[in-house]
Amino acid sequence: MIFICDVMLGKLARFLRMLGLDAPYIRQGENPGFPPEEGVPFLFFTKTTAKTGRPGAILVRSIDPQEQILEIREYIAPYINSAAVMTRCIECNVLLAEVRKEDIEPFVPEYIYHHHNEFRTCPSCRKVYWEGSHADDMNMMITKVIGDG
Numbered sequence: 001m002i003f004i005c006d007v008m009l010g011k012l013a014r015f016l017r018m019l020g021l022d023a024p025y026i027r028q029g030e031n032p033g034f035p036p037e038e039g040v041p042f043l044f045f046t047k048t049t050a051k052t053g054r055p056g057a058i059l060v061r062s063i064d065p066q067e068q069i070l071e072i073r074e075y076i077a078p079y080i081n082s083a084a085v086m087t088r089c090i091e092c093n094v095l096l097a098e099v100r101k102e103d104i105e106p107f108v109p110e111y112i113y114h115h116h117n118e119f120r121t122c123p124s125c126r127k128v129y130w131e132g133s134h135a136d137d138m139n140m141m142i143t144k145v146i147g148d149g
């Protein structure tokens with residue numbers, strides 16, 4: 001399932017990626033992969049009432065990203081898998097690659113390097129992730145989406 005986020009839902013797209021979901025973001029004037037390849041199931045979250053006639057469209061009313069997560073919770077909850085959390089770059093929506101610890105030493109703070117053993121990196125922007133990066137945001141979201149359900 002692909003969760004396409006329309007313009008004005010960039011923060012929501014980042015939250016979904018944090019949860020490991022495939023969440024492309026449509027910037028103003030761009031239309032990358034919309035609709036996706038034939039046969040690929042998708043939902044299209046938008047803040048624009050005029051676009052609600054499109055296939056898969058779901059209108060998001062709140063302007064607060066944390067409330068937006070709640071609004072769409074029923075749609076994303078079945079796709080959340082705790083093993084998929086932190087498998088995707090929050091900036092690029094690209095799947096992260098495993099990386100050897102030695103290889104990323106120059107790119108992470110010394111404290112982080114010494115206190116973590118598993119690191120992943122984004123093949124697109126080279127950002128380095130480790131267990132615990134974004135943990136606070138992630139825990140907040142997981143609690144919101146599945147925690148009390």
Ligand SMILES: [Zn+2]
Pocket residue numbers: 089090091092093094122123124125126127
């Ligand atoms: Zn990236």
